[in-house]
Amino acid sequence: MRTLVNLTLLLANCLFTCLSVKAAEFTKYRDQADKLISQMTLAEKIGQMTQAELSALGDLSDVADLYLGSVLSGGGSDPQDGNSLESWTNAVEACKQKALDTRLRIPILYGIDSVHGHGNVLGAVIFPHNIGLGCARNAELVEQIGQITALEVRATGINWSFSPCITVPRDDRWGRTYEGYSESSPLVAKLGKASIEGLQGPDLRNPDHVLACAKHFVGDGGTSLTMAKHEDWPGFGSEAKPMYDQGDTVVDEEVLRAVHVSPYLLAIQAGVGSIMPSYSSWNGVKCSASKYLLTTMLKEELGFQGFLISDYDAIDQVDPDYKTAIKKCINAGMDMVMVPNNYRQFIELLTELVEEGSVPMSRIDDSVRRILQVKAAMGLLDAEPEIEVDKSLQESYGSAGHREVARQAVRESLVLLKNNNQTLPLSKKLKRLHLVGRGADDIGIQCGGWTIEWQGQAGEVTTGGTTILEGIRQALGDSVEITHDLDGAGSAGADAVVVMVGEMPYAEGLGDDHDLELSESDRQAVLSAKKSGVPIVVVLLSGRPMILDTTLELADAFVAAWLPGTEGAGIADVLFGDFEPTGKLSFTWPREVDQHPINQGDQEYDPLFPFGYGLSYAKDADR
The missing domain is CATH 3.20.20.300 (Glycoside hydrolase, family 3, N-terminal domain)
Structure with missing residues (x-):
């Protein structure tokens, strides 16, 4: 110090x-x-x-x-x-x-x-x-x-x-x-x-x-x-x-x-x-x-x-x-x-x-x-x-030009944390892609707090934009069957599964969290999808690093997407390889909650992922 x-x-x-x-x-x-x-x-x-x-x-x-x-x-x-x-x-x-x-x-x-x-x-x-x-x-x-x-x-x-x-x-x-x-x-x-x-x-x-x-x-x-x-x-x-x-x-x-x-x-x-x-x-x-x-x-x-x-x-x-x-x-x-x-x-x-x-x-x-x-x-x-x-x-309010800049910001902010066997990028020639989780089709969840309401809100469409599911549909067109459920039960028979996990919207005060654990429903959804035997991509929507436990182990690929805002198509841009993942962690990612506070430069620094970590498709193809 x-x-x-x-x-x-x-x-x-x-x-x-x-x-x-x-x-x-x-x-x-x-x-x-x-x-x-x-x-x-x-x-x-x-x-x-x-x-x-x-x-x-x-x-x-x-x-x-x-x-x-x-x-x-x-x-x-x-x-x-x-x-x-x-x-x-x-x-x-x-x-x-x-x-x-x-x-x-x-x-x-x-x-x-x-x-x-x-x-x-x-x-x-x-x-x-x-x-x-x-x-x-x-x-x-x-x-x-x-x-x-x-x-x-x-x-x-x-x-x-x-x-x-x-x-x-x-x-x-x-x-x-x-x-x-x-x-x-x-x-x-x-x-x-x-x-x-x-x-x-x-x-x-x-x-x-x-x-x-x-x-x-x-x-x-x-x-x-x-x-x-x-x-x-x-x-x-x-x-x-x-x-x-x-x-x-x-x-x-x-x-x-x-x-x-x-x-x-x-x-x-x-x-x-x-x-x-x-x-x-x-x-x-x-x-x-x-x-x-x-x-x-x-x-x-x-x-x-x-x-x-x-x-x-x-x-x-x-x-x-x-x-x-x-x-x-x-x-x-x-x-x-x-x-x-x-x-x-x-x-x-x-x-x-x-x-x-x-x-x-x-x-x-x-x-x-x-x-x-x-x-x-x-x-x-x-x-x-x-x-x-x-x-x-x-x-120009809410215009396509403004949204394109936001979409760029989404894809540049994504951090690829794991990519075993080159699971990502996903092919655009899949027969069926299955999406899991509430956050896949919810503008409010992907925007987080300070969106229309002070604490943010999930549920009905919060404001204009493109959900992650809609962005994936735009990327794949009609040639790929895209299915979606909340719990992963429909994963069997798909060529790949993308599971959305993470936090519900919050802002100051209500957002304080002393555990930072994924919900039980999120963990079960990943486990259910894993049982299908097909490649599993987990995308985390959160306002901070979460304690991942076995979820990271179950995932073939893992992407930290943070709170991307209204332009969910930016996530599809990276998942399907139109753009490389280039984001690098701006925060240290802890192994367990008891490590908090943990920051770069600490004398005892043993994170799950260090500050500045982030994989790419080209440079880390062997991971």
């Missing part, structure tokens, strides 16, 4: 010469921001620091009456008249218009979690989750994905994406592991930078791009097991449960900087305009209340000149007393606060804190200045800011 720390600090020193160049892109708007600040009342300033959720705003009058600086739609939160391109466009335009009904006509920022494409909105292209993109290791492709995501987000009028997640997951039992590109900080930094450059483009004033948000600062991927309860979350009761999510990262500062802070150096170099502090703690102190992390380190030392946006209701966790929580959070350096439903009380109490002198006006002005500088960089403070969506962007 000492070597890693030293190398990271050396990288940091080399980068500082570049950081000030990007910072100046925001600070050059200081005069414009200060001119507005000089005209603003305290209510108008605090309004700029407040972000409310669309679903809580009713007739939207509060956007104007409270001078709100931002609105968001959380995971699964749709406009009142439904989830469609038109509904989203109308809702966002209405919010923008309300903001311009105020005295100073300062436009809003509208934020959304487009973490693997514009995942809240029906018909958008959904890309592989970051864990798969980490295996692809293609920075140019990640940048292109950012560009397409920006175009589809802008097609709904939204101008701010809460992405990329540049966490460095160190324990796969954490339910947000798939949101991280890798356990390797340098790889996370490289791909995070590419994503930011794709989302924001070279000029934030370009209406084809959006404001990016690097998250979650800092150490969210290094939390230890804690007991926690989330009574307001669906699926949680009132009892505390063992969880990694939103926990405590207990490491010294050298490790924190080397592993978890280092990706933010390249994010700042890329000019990211916003950063979201983590729910989690560092050595017992909530990141959202740490002046050392938010102000001393991030703003002063690292030179971040954008603004900080809190996570969803994160301020509630800072202190049992809400007013005290607000004081701690703002004084620590938080600039904008995500208070989806409780925005009125937040405004009231922050106003009291300023009037009492508990929060200095200088801290308020600094927050507002940062927010306005970013808005100015985006062109939002121009004389006539745009309200209506550029409808020409909607012509």
Whole structure:
């Protein structure tokens, strides 16, 4: 670890010469921001620091009456008249218009979690989750994905994406592991930078791009097991449960900087305009209340000149007393606060804190200045800011061209872990191919969490796209009989069997898993298929490495497909040899769950598959 720390600090020193160049892109708007600040009342300033959720705003009058600086739609939160391109466009335009009904006509920022494409909105292209993109290791492709995501987000009028997640997951039992590109900080930094450059483009004033948000600062991927309860979350009761999510990262500062802070150096170099502090703690102190992390380190030392946006209701966790929580959070350096439903009380109490002198006006002005500088960089403070969506962007929304890029991302993210007797690629001249498992024909399962709903969902068609079964049918045409069942009972008599196993959709909290075992039904399906005596290909759909036990032994070939998104045809591209498997593991694959946490560079490193492992057809034909 000492070597890693030293190398990271050396990288940091080399980068500082570049950081000030990007910072100046925001600070050059200081005069414009200060001119507005000089005209603003305290209510108008605090309004700029407040972000409310669309679903809580009713007739939207509060956007104007409270001078709100931002609105968001959380995971699964749709406009009142439904989830469609038109509904989203109308809702966002209405919010923008309300903001311009105020005295100073300062436009809003509208934020959304487009973490693997514009995942809240029906018909958008959904890309592989970051864990798969980490295996692809293609920075140019990640940048292109950012560009397409920006175009589809802008097609709904939204101008701010809460992405990329540049966490460095160190324990796969954490339910947000798939949101991280890798356990390797340098790889996370490289791909995070590419994503930011794709989302924001070279000029934030370009209406084809959006404001990016690097998250979650800092150490969210290094939390230890804690007991926690989330009574307001669906699926949680009132009892505390063992969880990694939103926990405590207990490491010294050298490790924190080397592993978890280092990706933010390249994010700042890329000019990211916003950063979201983590729910989690560092050595017992909530990141959202740490002046050392938010102000001393991030703003002063690292030179971040954008603004900080809190996570969803994160301020509630800072202190049992809400007013005290607000004081701690703002004084620590938080600039904008995500208070989806409780925005009125937040405004009231922050106003009291300023009037009492508990929060200095200088801290308020600094927050507002940062927010306005970013808005100015985006062109939002121009004389006539745009309200209506550029409808020409909607012509490419969910288009074949965008889906082709997603399909490329799917095939490049696949990792071939086993291929005995050259089982793969499969021949396109089979008489009958049998597919097994629910995941073979379920868009929701292959997309995972943060897709239409916050936790994702399986079952009925979730959104547009191509299931794996449909992709295989397209690849083989009518010349091959393709059959499908859930349990493998129909495998006998086929020429080959592809068994889909893996996880049901989940997101933060509910995704924490202390066993990481395949379900009994999955194991039985593989066993049933094996009894047919024909070649068995197992494809794993998961947000992290799973404990494979005998399933790997039973498989003649094994492919880690992660959470590929809407373009299931990308899997068929590789299974039938139209493209080589090129993915390399971005995470270490453990033999058993008790090895967690296990990461490259550990003193005792005995994985099932090491970081960087991945077979190909040409080079590993003898395996």
